[in-house]
Amino acid sequence: MMLRPRTDRQAGPASSARADKGLPPAARALLVLALLAVFAGLVLAVLSLSEPAPGLAAAVDERIDESGVSHPVTAVLLNFRGYDTLLELVVLVLAVMGAWSVGRARGCAGNVPGPLLRQLPRLMAPLMVLVAGYLLWVGAHAPGGAFQAGSLLGGVGILLCLSGYPLPGWANGPALRVSAVLGVAVFAALGVVAALLPGGAPLDWPPAQAKTLILTIELAAMLSIGVVLAALFAGGRP
Numbered sequence: 001m002m003l004r005p006r007t008d009r010q011a012g013p014a015s016s017a018r019a020d021k022g023l024p025p026a027a028r029a030l031l032v033l034a035l036l037a038v039f040a041g042l043v044l045a046v047l048s049l050s051e052p053a054p055g056l057a058a059a060v061d062e063r064i065d066e067s068g069v070s071h072p073v074t075a076v077l078l079n080f081r082g083y084d085t086l087l088e089l090v091v092l093v094l095a096v097m098g099a100w101s102v103g104r105a106r107g108c109a110g111n112v113p114g115p116l117l118r119q120l121p122r123l124m125a126p127l128m129v130l131v132a133g134y135l136l137w138v139g140a141h142a143p144g145g146a147f148q149a150g151s152l153l154g155g156v157g158i159l160l161c162l163s164g165y166p167l168p169g170w171a172n173g174p175a176l177r178v179s180a181v182l183g184v185a186v187f188a189a190l191g192v193v194a195a196l197l198p199g200g201a202p203l204d205w206p207p208a209q210a211k212t213l214i215l216t217i218e219l220a221a222m223l224s225i226g227v228v229l230a231a232l233f234a235g236g237r238p
Helices: 013-019 025-047 057-062 072-080 082-102 115-138 146-162 174-196 210-234
Strands: none
Touching: 057 072, 072 082, 072 210, 082 174, 082 210, 115 146, 115 210, 146 210, 174 210
C-alpha cells in the first residue's frame, strides 16, 4: 500500500506569519492621511482660540457666596456646573458595568505578596482612609473633594487585594452594586428634590442648604468612586 502525501492544510507558524501581513500599503497611506487631517484640525482649533481665552472666573466670583462653598472649583463642579459632574459619575458606573459584563473578576488571584506587602496595609490603609476624609472635608474651601478622596479609597481596596487580605463579605454581594451607583443616585435624587421646591430647578441648590447638600453628594460620590476604581482593578463582576 502506497502512502499518499497529506493534502490537508495546517496553519503552522510559517503559514500564519505569511497570512498575517497587516494592512496593505494603500490602506496604511489612507490611515496616515486621516490621522494627519485630525491632527491638523486640532492644531487649527488651538490656534483659533482668542488670546486670552474668555473665562467664567468673574461670574463665579460674583456668585460664590450663593454656592455654599468658598472654593471656586468645588462651586463650579457641584453647583454651577453640576450636570457635568453628574455625567462623570454616570460614566464611571457605565465603565464598571462594562467590566462586569465581560466576565468574572480575577482580582489578585495568583499574587503572592512578600512580607513587606503583607504588613503594609496595617499602616497605610487607616492613614489613606483618614486622608480621604480630610480631602473630602477640605474641598469646600481648598483643593480636594470627592474625586481625590474616592481615588484614595480605591487605592485602599487595591492595596488590600495585592497584599492578600480577604475582602469583606459585602464586597461580593448586593451592597457592592448599591455602593457603585450610590453617588449617581444621591446626586440625581437631590437634583429632583431641588426642582420640586418653589421656584427651583434641577440641581439648583438653595443657598441656605447648599453646603449640606454638596457635602452629602460628595460623601456618596466618594464611596462610589472608591468602589468603582477598586472593582475596575479586579477586572470583572464579583
